Amino acid sequence: MICAGIDAGSRTIKIVLVDAARLEVLAAGVTDQGVEQDALATRLFHRLLDGNGLRRQDISRIVATGYGRNIVGIADTTITEITCHACGVRHVMPEAATIVDIGGQDSKLIRVSRDGRVRDFAMNDRCAAGTGRFLEVVAHRLGVPLGSLGDLAAASRRPAAISSMCVVFAETEIVGLLASGTAPADIVAGVQMSLAERVVAMAGREVAEPVVFTGGVAMVPGMAAALGRALGRAVTVAPDPQMTGALGAAILAARAEAKQRGDAEIPS
Amino acid sequence: MTDAPARVSIAEWRSRRRQLLAAGLREPPYGGPLDRHVDDGDRRLARLLFDNSAASLRLWNFVLTEEDRLHAARAAGCRIVGAMKDLGTVPVMVFSLENVVAFYPDGAWWIPCLMEQSAGLLSVADRLGLNESFCPVRAMPGAFVTGEHFPRPDLLTCSVGATCDDFSAIAQRLEGLGYPILWWEMPHRRRPDPDEKPVALPGGLFAPAGQVAFVSGELGRVRKAIEDLAGRRLDDAALAAGIRRANRVRRLLAGLRELGFTTAVCPLPALEMLLAEMLAIHFCSDRAECIRVLEELLAEVRTRVRCGAGVLPREAVRVFWVNPVADLRVMNLLEDCGGRLCGTDFMFCHALDAIPEDVPPMEALARAAIADPMVGPSADRAERICADVRHFGAEAVVVSRIPGASHCATEGDVIARIVREKLGIPVVEIEVPPISDAIRPGLQTRLEALVETVREQRR
Numbered sequence: 001m002i003c004a005g006i007d008a009g010s011r012t013i014k015i016v017l018v019d020a021a022r023l024e025v026l027a028a029g030v031t032d033q034g035v036e037q038d039a040l041a042t043r044l045f046h047r048l049l050d051g052n053g054l055r056r057q058d059i060s061r062i063v064a065t066g067y068g069r070n071i072v073g074i075a076d077t078t079i080t081e082i083t084c085h086a087c088g089v090r091h092v093m094p095e096a097a098t099i100v101d102i103g104g105q106d107s108k109l110i111r112v113s114r115d116g117r118v119r120d121f122a123m124n125d126r127c128a129a130g131t132g133r134f135l136e137v138v139a140h141r142l143g144v145p146l147g148s149l150g151d152l153a154a155a156s157r158r159p160a161a162i163s164s165m166c167v168v169f170a171e172t173e174i175v176g177l178l179a180s181g182t183a184p185a186d187i188v189a190g191v192q193m194s195l196a197e198r199v200v201a202m203a204g205r206e207v208a209e210p211v212v213f214t215g216g217v218a219m220v221p222g223m224a225a226a227l228g229r230a231l232g233r234a235v236t237v238a239p240d241p242q243m244t245g246a247l248g249a250a251i252l253a254a255r256a257e258a259k260q261r262g263d264a265e266i267p268s
Numbered sequence: 269m270t271d272a273p274a275r276v277s278i279a280e281w282r283s284r285r286r287q288l289l290a291a292g293l294r295e296p297p298y299g300g301p302l303d304r305h306v307d308d309g310d311r312r313l314a315r316l317l318f319d320n321s322a323a324s325l326r327l328w329n330f331v332l333t334e335e336d337r338l339h340a341a342r343a344a345g346c347r348i349v350g351a352m353k354d355l356g357t358v359p360v361m362v363f364s365l366e367n368v369v370a371f372y373p374d375g376a377w378w379i380p381c382l383m384e385q386s387a388g389l390l391s392v393a394d395r396l397g398l399n400e401s402f403c404p405v406r407a408m409p410g411a412f413v414t415g416e417h418f419p420r421p422d423l424l425t426c427s428v429g430a431t432c433d434d435f436s437a438i439a440q441r442l443e444g445l446g447y448p449i450l451w452w453e454m455p456h457r458r459r460p461d462p463d464e465k466p467v468a469l470p471g472g473l474f475a476p477a478g479q480v481a482f483v484s485g486e487l488g489r490v491r492k493a494i495e496d497l498a499g500r501r502l503d504d505a506a507l508a509a510g511i512r513r514a515n516r517v518r519r520l521l522a523g524l525r526e527l528g529f530t531t532a533v534c535p536l537p538a539l540e541m542l543l544a545e546m547l548a549i550h551f552c553s554d555r556a557e558c559i560r561v562l563e564e565l566l567a568e569v570r571t572r573v574r575c576g577a578g579v580l581p582r583e584a585v586r587v588f589w590v591n592p593v594a595d596l597r598v599m600n601l602l603e604d605c606g607g608r609l610c611g612t613d614f615m616f617c618h619a620l621d622a623i624p625e626d627v628p629p630m631e632a633l634a635r636a637a638i639a640d641p642m643v644g645p646s647a648d649r650a651e652r653i654c655a656d657v658r659h660f661g662a663e664a665v666v667v668s669r670i671p672g673a674s675h676c677a678t679e680g681d682v683i684a685r686i687v688r689e690k691l692g693i694p695v696v697e698i699e700v701p702p703i704s705d706a707i708r709p710g711l712q713t714r715l716e717a718l719v720e721t722v723r724e725q726r727r
Binding site for chain 1: 681685688694696714721
């Protein structure tokens with residue numbers, strides 16, 4: 001039995017196919033998000049099937065998650081990204097107590113119990129200052145690729161203080177810093193710290209360890225360190241952090257399918 | 269109960285009402301089809317789901333015709349009192365006298381929510397220097413300026429002090445526009461020191477006797493102003509009778525809440541529960557009719573509970589809701605996401621508690637007023653929420669904020685922390701602006717995730 005998880009995020013669409021019996025990832029793919037969200041997800045799905053010699057009827061169940069989950073037409077059902085990230089992290093790092101997920105459009109802090117269930121969560125999607133969008137804005141403003149921000153930040157000697165809580169105002173602040181001769185490396189490091197501090201503000205006082213970092217922003221070098229400094233705790237980046245939500249969705253699809261068939265329960 | 273309980277659209281209500289009329293429904297003078305209110309400008313109604321009972325139709329029509337009622341009262345020679353920043357005390361005094369009615373001008377914050385800003389009240393507020401950094405109550409001065417919603421009150425009262433700084437600023441701006449206000453002071457409620465005499469308040473709270481006496485004195489000034497307006501004395505016997513009638517409203521609401529929140533079936537949707545609770549504040553300008561509306565609603569709920577007929581699936585997740593929402597659709601959304609309202613604190617819990625009847629009436633009103641959750645420490649409010657969550661058996665808490673409403677912004681964290689610590693149940697904070705269309709996906713994610721979390725914990 002093969003099940004699929006589709007994470008339709010604000011920046012990218014991620015799909016994972018799992019072998020439900022062994023909970024093994026058979027295939028995974030990513031594509032940029034766009035206007036035709038449903039068509040993009042369907043195209044990626046079929047590309048994964050074709051690339052792995054599979055047909056549509058080989059896929060028993062599809063769960064969609066993420067910001068665009070409700071417009072993925074091929075999905076059998078939808079589950080929120082909070083539940084899916086928790087499930088995905090549970091699979092790859094079962095010891096996690098806190099999950100920080102920073103995506104392109106929102107950030108989340110998920111508290112999980114020892115058995116991997118979500119205890120509680122907090123979410124920020126109102127201000128882009130706590131999301132990956134902040135990094136995109138600064139990369140654009142500095143004229144550097146998003147992927148090179150981490151290396152740039154690593155060269156920082158004295159991270160700039162970014163005081164604005166709003167990306168629009170922060171961009172103005174960055175223009176001012178550039179005009180005053182602040183090194184781009186220090187600006188990027190300052191932005192990373194600012195982003196991490198927004199997450200800390202959302203987290204409140206209770207942040208149990210181990211802390212696991214997921215989402216596309218976790219792939220940006222330097223972000224985990226910035227988050228760790230802001231939280232005052234060690235932060236571990238999940239393996240393939242961008243795919244965690246899709247992986248969780250695929251596992252939840254497998255569980256639901258097994259339950260419907262009356263098969264043995266798939267462990268969390 | 270005339271049919272299976274369900275949530276229906278305003279279009280469906282048109283045919284539903286025809287059926288009910290054919291079956292013998294008799295409507296009050298303010299009755300009629302719900303969609304006429306959309307024609308009057310309440311556009312938001314067209315996008316809501318409503319309870320399908322005749323009792324709920326009456327409730328909606330009662331609430332949505334308040335402006336007509338106030339204009340009719342003015343035409344009939346009644347004196348009108350605008351009781352600002354007072355959630356349930358001054359109106360009790362006002363309705364103890366004949367030919368005087370009270371209303372709640374602050375309620376104008378809902379006009380842009382219902383009319384989707386077509387009334388232009390927020391634009392007026394912008395021009396008055398009250399921009400979006402203020403609480404949505406800034407719509408109120410706009411309603412005074414345009415004069416298109418309620419008649420100009422003969423007397424305006426407003427509590428000030430430990431209430432809401434945003435509101436005080438807005439009310440002061442209103443006074444500056446030429447609307448004189450009788451200000452009465454509300455101290456910050458504190459727990460009695462060991463050497464102070466404690467006085468029990470509704471809701472299980474305590475305050476020093478000195479604070480209660482002070483508030484009683486302040487309310488005495490308001491009482492005098494109402495007497496001057498009415499041209500006759502308000503004696504203690506009439507006031508005590510007024511308190512008993514107010515308590516009738518509160519007992520009906522208590523019954524509604526008990527059945528609505530604790531029974532296995534959900535007998536009334538969240539939206540109608542919110543609307544019903546709001547009647548406690550000032551009886552929607554007609555206390556006698558308010559009682560009749562609530563009696564019919566409670567009877568409907570009792571019948572539904574007896575028949576085991578609910579509006580939502582039995583497995584709906586039981587959610588306690590803190591603070592009112594600026595966009596009514598969010599109450600529908602909770603249910604669309606698999607939740608069910610099981611307990612509320614819409615910031616006027618003290619108006620739901622019975623006013624003491626065993627002490628002199630002015631002291632009773634002072635005790636009720638000082639029990640206002642907004643004038644005490646946030647921790648007191650959180651403790652009460654915890655007690656109510658336990659009582660109603662809620663499985664999760666939603667703390668809803670309104671952008672610009674400063675008293676909400678600081679309280680949310682305190683409430684969430686105390687609920688988590690004491691009850692260990694999930695809490696989610698959301699922010700709901702008057703028009704929430706653009707952030708609906710985010711709100712939906714939070715509410716769905718809350719429901720998923722509880723369902724997972726039930727396993």
